[in-house]
Amino acid sequence: MTQFENSQMSKISSFNLTDSDSNIVCAKVGFSSNVFCAADDQKRIMLWKIHKKTPKMTLTGSPSDIQCVSFSSDNKQVFAGTDGGTIYGWDLSSTKYSVKLQGHKTTCNFVEVSQEIGDEHLLLTGSGDCSVKIWDLRTGKASQTLRSHTKSVNCAKFSPDSNWVSSGGDDGNTYITDLRTEKVVYCFEEPHQKVTSVLFNPKTYTMTTGCAGRCINYYDLESFQIINTMTFNTSPIKSIEFYNKDEFEMVEWGFFGSDDYIRMVNCERNIQSNIYSVPHDTLCDLKVDYKNELLTCLCTYQSDMVFWGVNLPRIPDEEVDMEVDQVPSKHGYSPDKNMEGRSPASMTPFEELKMSDDFMRKAVVEQNEGERSSKSRHVVPQPKGDSFDKSSISQASGLDRTTFKPNTDSSPADLDFDEFISKPSSEDIEFIEKIQDKHFHFVDTLKQRNQKLQNILSLYNPYKSVNMTLNALGQMNDIGVSNDVCAALFTEGKFVEALSIKQCVNALPHCENLFNGKHENHVVTGAQSIHRILKHIGQEIITIRNTPIGRGVDLEREERVQQCDELLNMFLAIFKGSTIKKRSKYKGNIGRVSKSLYEELYKFLALSDKNGGRGREPELA
Numbered sequence: 108m109t110q111f112e113n114s115q116m117s118k119i120s121s122f123n124l125t126d127s128d129s130n131i132v133c134a135k136v137g138f139s140s141n142v143f144c145a146a147d148d149q150k151r152i153m154l155w156k157i158h159k160k161t162p163k164m165t166l167t168g169s170p171s172d173i174q175c176v177s178f179s180s181d182n183k184q185v186f187a188g189t190d191g192g193t194i195y196g197w198d199l200s201s202t203k204y205s206v207k208l209q210g211h212k213t214t215c216n217f218v219e220v221s222q223e224i225g226d227e228h229l230l231l232t233g234s235g236d237c238s239v240k241i242w243d244l245r246t247g248k249a250s251q252t253l254r255s256h257t258k259s260v261n262c263a264k265f266s267p268d269s270n271w272v273s274s275g276g277d278d279g280n281t282y283i284t285d286l287r288t289e290k291v292v293y294c295f296e297e298p299h300q301k302v303t304s305v306l307f308n309p310k311t312y313t314m315t316t317g318c319a320g321r322c323i324n325y326y327d328l329e330s331f332q333i334i335n336t337m338t339f340n341t342s343p344i345k346s347i348e349f350y351n352k353d354e355f356e357m358v359e360w361g362f363f364g365s366d367d368y369i370r371m372v373n374c375e376r377n378i379q380s381n382i383y384s385v386p387h388d389t390l391c392d393l394k395v396d397y398k399n400e401l402l403t404c405l406c407t408y409q410s411d412m413v414f415w416g417v418n419l420p421r422i423p424d425e426e427v428d429m430e431v432d433q434v435p436s437k438h439g440y441s442p443d444k445n446m447e448g449r450s451p452a453s454m455t456p457f458e459e460l461k462m463s464d465d466f467m468r469k470a471v472v473e474q475n476e477g478e479r480s481s482k483s484r485h486v487v488p489q490p491k492g493d494s495f496d497k498s499s500i501s502q503a504s505g506l507d508r509t510t511f512k513p514n515t516d517s518s519p520a521d522l523d524f525d526e527f528i529s530k531p532s533s534e535d536i537e538f539i540e541k542i543q544d545k546h547f548h549f550v551d552t553l554k555q556r557n558q559k560l561q562n563i564l565s566l567y568n569p570y571k572s573v574n575m576t577l578n579a580l581g582q583m584n585d586i587g588v589s590n591d592v593c594a595a596l597f598t599e600g601k602f603v604e605a606l607s608i609k610q611c612v613n614a615l616p617h618c619e620n621l622f623n624g625k626h627e628n629h630v631v632t633g634a635q636s637i638h639r640i641l642k643h644i645g646q647e648i649i650t651i652r653n654t655p656i657g658r659g660v661d662l663e664r665e666e667r668v669q670q671c672d673e674l675l676n677m678f679l680a681i682f683k684g685s686t687i688k689k690r691s692k693y694k695g696n697i698g699r700v701s702k703s704l705y706e707e708l709y710k711f712l713a714l715s716d717k718n719g720g721r722g723r724e725p726e727l728a
Contacts, residue, residue: 116369116383116384116386116416117415117416117417118386118414118415119158119414119415119416120158121413122145122155122160122412122413123410123411123412124147124153129147129149129151129410130147130148130409130410131145131146131147131410131411131412132147132148132173133145133146133174133175133176133391134146134176134405134407135175135176135177135178135391136392136394136403136405137182138180138181139666140394140396140399140403141157142155142156142157142163142178142182143155143405144166144176144178145176145407145412146173147410150167150169150171150172150173151166151167152165152166152167152169152173152197153165153166166185166197166202166204167203168195168197168203168204169187169189169195169204170189170191171189171190171191172189172190173188173189174189174214174215175187175188175215175216175218176188176218177217177218177220178220179220180221181227181663182199182663183198184196184197185199186206186218186220187218188214188215188216188217189214189215190214192209192210192211192212192214192215192234192236193207193208193209193211193215194206194207194208194211194215194218194232194242195208196208196244208230208232208242208249210240210249210252211232212236213234213235213236215232215233216233216259216262217231217261217262218230219231219232219265221265222265223265223267223268224607226269228243228244228245229241229242229244229265229269230242230244231263231264231265233260233262233263233276234259235259235260237254237256237257237258237276238252238254238256238260239252239253239255239256239263239274239284240252240253241286251289253272253274253284255280255282255284255291255294256276256280256282257276257280258276258277258278259277260274260276261275261302261303262302262303262304262305263305264305264307265307266307267309267575270285270286270287271285271286271307272284273305273307273314274305275316276301276302277302279297279298279299279301279302279318280294280295280296280297281294281295281297281302281305281316281324281326283295293331295333297316297318297320297324299320300318300320301320301343302317302318303317303318303319303343303345304316304317304344304346305317305347306347306348306349306361308349308358309349309358309575310575310578312327312329313325313326313327313328313334314326315347315374317343317347318344319343320338320343321338321340321341322336322337322339322344323335323336323337323339323344323363323372324336325337325375334375335374335375335376335377337372337374339368339370342365342366342367344363344364344365345366346363346390346392346404347362347364347393348361348362348393348394349362349395350362350395350419351395351397359373359375359376360372360373360374361374362393362402364390364393364404365385366385366389366390367384367385368383368384368385369382369383369390369393371420380420383402385406385415386413388406388407389407390404390405390406391404391406391407392404392405393405395419396416397419400419401416401418401419402416402417402418402420403415403416577613577614577617586621586624586629589617589620590621590624590628590629592617593617597635597636597639597640603636603639603640606643606644608644608648608651608670608671611643612670612673612674612677614636615637615640615674617636618633618637618640619633619677619681621636622634622681623686627696630690630697631696631697631700634700634704635700637681637704638704641678641704641707641708641711642707645711648671648674648675648715649711649714649715651667651668651671652668652671652675652715675712675715678711682705682708682712687701687704687705688705691705
């Protein structure tokens with residue numbers, strides 16, 4: 108059995124409703140982890156800063172009891188699902204709702220917002236009427252309605268590229284639906300197990316689900332096989348968060364929260380590392396705060412709310428196979444006897460449908476396929492023998508299937524090849540072997556370069572998977588691939604126009620690394636890429652830094668200003684560096700693009716009042 112640490116979380120902040128007659132119904136932490144909202148049984152939604160005791164604001168207007176809440180991806184809106192099935196949305200610059208979505212016939216159980224660039228207007232809801240709806244906030248209408256479930260839908264999530272939706276319900280089924288075709292791609296069945304939570308892995312073709320039967324299922328979305336099933340002595344799994352400690356590494360560890368414990372589990376290899384007791388009665392939300400390196404959870408009890416946290420644990424070096432733990436449940440749950448002797452899960456394929464070829468591309472290229480094959484991932488068995496259908500071949504009775512029987516010795520008779528071909532000398536053999544070694548090495552290098560480039564370019568879309576592309580580019584650490592990608596995306600195409608400020612912060616180091624390179628092609632590509640990013644984002648940086656604070660609530664303004672300052676300092680470091688000044692004096696393409704970049708940086712920094720040399724032209728030889 109795995110030796111894991113049983114730890115108590117520390118209290119970060121505690122909150123209490125002003126009127127003791129009210130009780131908390133649901134609560135949700137914002138995407139920035141510094142704000143949360145909670146709804147009470149008086150149809151109100153209160154908004155708190157994590158370190159403030161009093162609510163920032165109170166949102167009212169819902170005529171029905173509120174069942175679930177959620178933030179928009181930019182934390183500027185709050186959405187609530189009600190007992191009557193209507194979804195309301197509030198703009199945080201006002202205390203009145205500005206969005207009203209009607210379509211569900213009964214209780215709305217959850218509200219999820221797409222976090223992908225360009226898809227922030229998509230809202231995902233599920234209801235007791237057995238339907239899942241995808242709403243377009245621009246039109247205020249449901250763009251799609253999914254009716255695969257036969258009982259109440261408890262949870263659903265968008266895939267990392269927002270092309271697929273995974274939904275789980277009381278019928279024990281987890282459906283994977285392609286939103287582009289509105290067809291079910293696959294269904295994972297877990298009989299007599301209500302699915303309470305689902306989550307796609309952000310970096311691999313995998314997905315995990317939590318069930319009311321206290322089990323966790325981990326699925327492979329390439330082969331549609333179940334990889335692992337883990338069962339615990341705990342209350343139902345309510346919240347799941349993958350642990351992406353290193354943004355360039357594969358994500359296999361996850362945190363699974365219930366009203367009893369939060370567990371750190373390696374889903375791929377059946378390993379449990381840490382377990383944390385949930386101090387309060389009800390777990391409402393679970394978040395991994397990478398900025399402050401904390402695992403946080405929001406818990407409630409009647410009118411009280413407590414925000415708990417613990418330092419992010421170290422991923423263990425040694426891996427031991429996990430057995431079902433014997434930690435007793437605070438709520439009196441025990442392993443279901445029906446689980447004994449039963450296979451982890453059964454799956455029902457929709458054979459009339461084929462997996463979409465252009466589903467999420469891998470964000471991380473496997474450097475060693477052997478390492479991957481050694482894991483516990485199940486692979487769909489491939490048929491042996493011929494690839495064609497033999498049943499379509501007719502065969503006459505009494506005849507062999509093949510009429511041609513090859514001769515075991517087909518060489519010409521009585522022919523001595525030594526008379527025609529002279530034996531090479533030892534020097535010739537050595538020379539030929541060297542050439543062959545270099546040739547194979549060169550061909551292998553070209554294949555690897557091409558494969559890396561194709562994987563990265565297949566990920567990139569002007570409005571989707573930008574972060575995955577930049578992460579994959581950073582992990583490869585191949586300046587040649589960086590040059591090809593930056594040339595295709597920034598200098599030759601229009602993809603730079605889709606970059607946000609945060610993504611520019613992630614992209615700029617790759618461009619600067621090229622500019623500081625030794626090859627002319629790399630230097631020119633780096634300079635042109637920096638120039639394009641500066642042209643795209645420069646005016647926006649100046650506008651954000653000079654815009655005064657308004658009267659409305661803008662929870663993300665400080666973060667945006669911080670990102671602008673970070674980007675500004677990057678441009679300033681390039682401008683003051685010795686590389687650009689030295690290369691501006693070169694002749695040819697390097698000198699031309701370096702001088703042009705230097706002049707544009709000067710103008711931008713002068714306007715932003717970050718450069719002390721305002722009003723003085725750059726001196727270039």
